[in-house]
Amino acid sequence: MTKLDGIRAHVFRPLPDVLRADAIAERLTTAISLGLLRQGEKLPVESQLIDMFGAAGATVRDALQALREEGIIETRRGRSGGTIVIGVPAFDTRALHDRLKSLSMTELRDLGDELAAVSVATVRLAHERGLPSDLPRLTMLAGAIVTAADPSACSRADSRFHIELAVLAQSERLMRSEIRLQSETVELLWSAQSVTEDRERAAAEHLAIAEALRDEDEEQAEWLVLQHVNRNVYRMIEAKLTLTYPIETPESA
Amino acid sequence: MSIETAAAEAAAQIASWFDDLFGELDVLSSRISTMMIEEKGPRERFVEADLKRVKSITRGFLAKHRFVEAAGVILAPGTIEDHRGTIEWWRNDDEGADGKVIFNLAPGAGSFYDFQNLSWFDNAVRTGARAITGPHVDFGGLDQYIMTLTAALQLGDGTVGMVGCDAEVRDIEAVIVPILRRIPGDAALINADKRVVLGNSGRFLVGNRVRSSPQHGGFVPVESPSLGLSVVYAEHASYN
Numbered sequence: 001m002t003k004l005d006g007i008r009a010h011v012f013r014p015l016p017d018v019l020r021a022d023a024i025a026e027r028l029t030t031a032i033s034l035g036l037l038r039q040g041e042k043l044p045v046e047s048q049l050i051d052m053f054g055a056a057g058a059t060v061r062d063a064l065q066a067l068r069e070e071g072i073i074e075t076r077r078g079r080s081g082g083t084i085v086i087g088v089p090a091f092d093t094r095a096l097h098d099r100l101k102s103l104s105m106t107e108l109r110d111l112g113d114e115l116a117a118v119s120v121a122t123v124r125l126a127h128e129r130g131l132p133s134d135l136p137r138l139t140m141l142a143g144a145i146v147t148a149a150d151p152s153a154c155s156r157a158d159s160r161f162h163i164e165l166a167v168l169a170q171s172e173r174l175m176r177s178e179i180r181l182q183s184e185t186v187e188l189l190w191s192a193q194s195v196t197e198d199r200e201r202a203a204a205e206h207l208a209i210a211e212a213l214r215d216e217d218e219e220q221a222e223w224l225v226l227q228h229v230n231r232n233v234y235r236m237i238e239a240k241l242t243l244t245y246p247i248e249t250p251e252s253a
Numbered sequence: 254m255s256i257e258t259a260a261a262e263a264a265a266q267i268a269s270w271f272d273d274l275f276g277e278l279d280v281l282s283s284r285i286s287t288m289m290i291e292e293k294g295p296r297e298r299f300v301e302a303d304l305k306r307v308k309s310i311t312r313g314f315l316a317k318h319r320f321v322e323a324a325g326v327i328l329a330p331g332t333i334e335d336h337r338g339t340i341e342w343w344r345n346d347d348e349g350a351d352g353k354v355i356f357n358l359a360p361g362a363g364s365f366y367d368f369q370n371l372s373w374f375d376n377a378v379r380t381g382a383r384a385i386t387g388p389h390v391d392f393g394g395l396d397q398y399i400m401t402l403t404a405a406l407q408l409g410d411g412t413v414g415m416v417g418c419d420a421e422v423r424d425i426e427a428v429i430v431p432i433l434r435r436i437p438g439d440a441a442l443i444n445a446d447k448r449v450v451l452g453n454s455g456r457f458l459v460g461n462r463v464r465s466s467p468q469h470g471g472f473v474p475v476e477s478p479s480l481g482l483s484v485v486y487a488e489h490a491s492y493n
Contacts, residue, residue, distance in 0.1 A: 008396065035365065035393070038357045129460055131446050137370065160365075167390045170448075170460035172398045175390050 011036055012044065012052035021062035024053055028063065029089045030183045032072060033152065034159060043073065043083040091152035096191035100240045103188075108240060111185060112233030116226055118177045119162070123209065123225045125169035127218045134168055135214050142206035145199050151190040154199055159186045161206050168213075189232050192239030205231075256438040260486035261473045263432045267442060267484070268477040270428060271402075274318070275383050275477070278404040281314045282416040285326055286407050299333050299408070307341045308353075314418070315345040320425065323354055323395060324418035326406060329378060330369060332414065338369055342394075357393055366393035378413050381405040382479040388422045388450055388460055398422050398460075400450070422459060426451055438470070438489050445481025455492065457485065 011031045031037045044052065049060045064083065067073045074086045103111075130138075141164050145157035159182035166175040190198075205228045212221035254262075285307060292303040304326065311324050325342035333339045342354040356366040368374050377384045387400035399419045406414030433440050433453035441457030442450040447464070449457045457463065463485050466472065470487025 035357050038355045041355045129448070129462060131448075131462070133446075140370075163392055167392050170388065170390060170398070172390055172396075175392060175396075 008036055012049070021055075021059045021066065024055060024060060024063035025066045028067060029072065030187070032085055033089050033091075033155070033187070034179065034183050035156070036179065036183075037085050039085050039087070041085045043085070045082065088152075091150065091155070091187065091191075093151070093191050096187055097239075097243055100188055100192065100236065101244045103240060105237065105240070108233065108237050111181075112229065112236075115181050115185065115233070116229045118174065118181060119165075119225045119229050120222050122162075122165050122169050122171075122174050122178060123213070123221045124218060125171060125174070126165045127213055127216065127221055129170045130168035130213060132214075135210065138164055138168065138213065139207065139210045142210040143203050145206065146203045148195070148199055151187075151193075151195055154193075154195055154202070155186045155190045158190070158202060159183075165209075185232070185236070189236055192235055254437065256436060256440075256486050256488065257471070257473070259436040259438075260440055260484045263436050263440065264473045264475045264484045266432050267429060267482070268475045270432075271385075271475070271477045271480060271482070274402065275404060277314065277318070278383075278402060278416055278418065281310065281324070282404050282406050284310050285416055286414075289408060299328070301333055301339070303333075304339070304341045308343055311343050315343065318418070319345070320420055320427070321345055322397065322399060322419045322421050322424070325354075325416070327368065327374070327403075327415045327417065328406075329413035332408070340366075340368070354395065368394075374415075377403045377405070377415050380479070383477075385444060385480050385482065387444070388448065391419070395419055400425060422450070433484075436484075436486055438486055439467075440484055440486040442475070443472075443483055443485050447485075449485075450482075454489070456487075456490065 008031075011027060028037070028043075037043070043049065046057070046060060046064075049055075049064075050057050053060060064073065064075075068075065070089065071087045072085065072089050073083050075081070075083045138161075141157075141161045144160070145154055148154040148157045159179075162182055163175060163178050166178040169175075205224065209221055209224045209228065212218075212224055288306050288310060289299065289303050292306070293299055307326050314324055315321060323342050323344045325340065327342075328339040330336055330338045337358050340354075340356045340358070342356070344352050344354055346352075356368075358366060382405070384403050385400060386403070388398060389401075391397060391399050391401070397419075399421050401417055401419050403415045403417035406416050408414050429442055429451045430453060433442065433451065436453060439452070439454045439456040441452035441463070443457075443463055444450055447462055449459055449461050449463060451459060467485065467487035470485065472483045472485050475482035475484060
């Protein structure tokens with residue numbers, strides 16, 4: 001039996017809402033794109049997955065089949081067999097836009113509220129517990145997004161910086177919360193942003209947060225993180241509105 | 254007994270516990286290096302297959318130390334592959350050495366474990382000395398709140414390696430806290446960065462930094478070579 005600890009066990013938590021193969025496939029896909037489940041890693045066996053997701057066998061099998069078809073997982077037979085992660089999911093802008101459309105304004109605002117609560121608490125603890133010697137690495141991760149070539153790379157670099165803040169905070173729980181929130185939001189955000197224009201802005205905001213921590217300016221760091229989160233939520237809400245309720249312009253009328 | 258004397262006694266007990274554990278790591282290290290050099294034979298450099306007996310050797314160590322979460326070998330880039338390092342790390346279970354820990358060594362991925370850029374790797378490689386890293390949240394590795402103990406792995410001329418083990422802070426607690434509880438005051442074991450590893454009261458919380466010497470108290474070193482540990486102690490102060 002594959003042993004799953006900490007945040008990886010979290011990936012397999014039971015689904016709270018409609019039990020659908022899509023939802024399972026999506027959860028696994030996000031976990032793999034964020035690197036929570038790594039290439040070469042074996043997924044739990046089918047009976048375990050059925051248990052953990054609280055889903056029917058057919059549903060789990062459908063989800064796995066979808067991932068198999070996308071070349072993300074592979075099932076091998078034999079003694080060292082099992083279902084193994086073999087690829088990284090493609091960034092699916094259309095699916096992300098569908099998800100943005102399906103989220104209500106209230107849900108997006110609420111997601112923003114939780115992001116803000118976790119991020120501000122995290123940066124406060126990062127200030128308290130981080131060491132000066134941790135900061136060059138944080139700065140490196142803060143700026144890494146400028147070289148990200150596509151929305152997928154932007155998402156990874158973006159979430160990596162936020163997770164690092166939780167690492168500096170020395171808190172496994174905050175790290176888990178941050179990972180869960182990043183997995184729910186970061187790709188949605190980058191499906192709504194332009195790589196060339198927005199990666200510079202994201203890097204500048206990340207670097208400003210790192211700098212405030214270096215200056216031991218707790219208030220500034222908290223304020224910058226809050227602004228950063230608010231701006232991202234604003235972007236997602238704008239994108240959602242444009243997608244769901246397009247304004248009829250004279251040309252399109 | 255004065256707080257200071259009790260703190261010094263606790264420091265000595267903690268030192269001897271770590272000395273014993275590092276002694277075992279040294280044994281693990283010499284067994285692994287003998288095995289690897291034997292596997293390599295006349296070949297110029299190591300290959301992945303030279304590590305195949307790491308699991309069985311590590312198993313003995315893991316079975317003996319139930320509180321250890323995982324253990325194994327880390328090799329610098331250039332030892333096996335030119336541009337990336339190698340980690341062979343095994344989780345502990347009832348029989349010892351359960352599953353191999355999968356580290357993400359591909360730079361493009363989200364949880365890329367760029368261990369050669371982590372300060373503990375750098376320190377250990379530079380000094381070749383015993384080292385304790387953490388407590389730290391090991392994102393991309395075990396993803397748990399752990400301490401990592403490392404010792405040099407001698408593989409011949411200029412070949413860099415380490416053996417090490419990870420222990421969860423909550424599992425070390427059962428060993429360290431009873432020792433600290435004998436100190437009649439507030440006390441904590443702190444690492445070289447003056448970060449609390451474990452404390453005997455709510456005053457010194459795990460992971461917090463002790464930025465200055467406490468009033469009516471001080472520090473006593475834990476005399477275990479190169480670890481940089483110490484015990485901070487002070488007259489008991491209640492929360493207000």
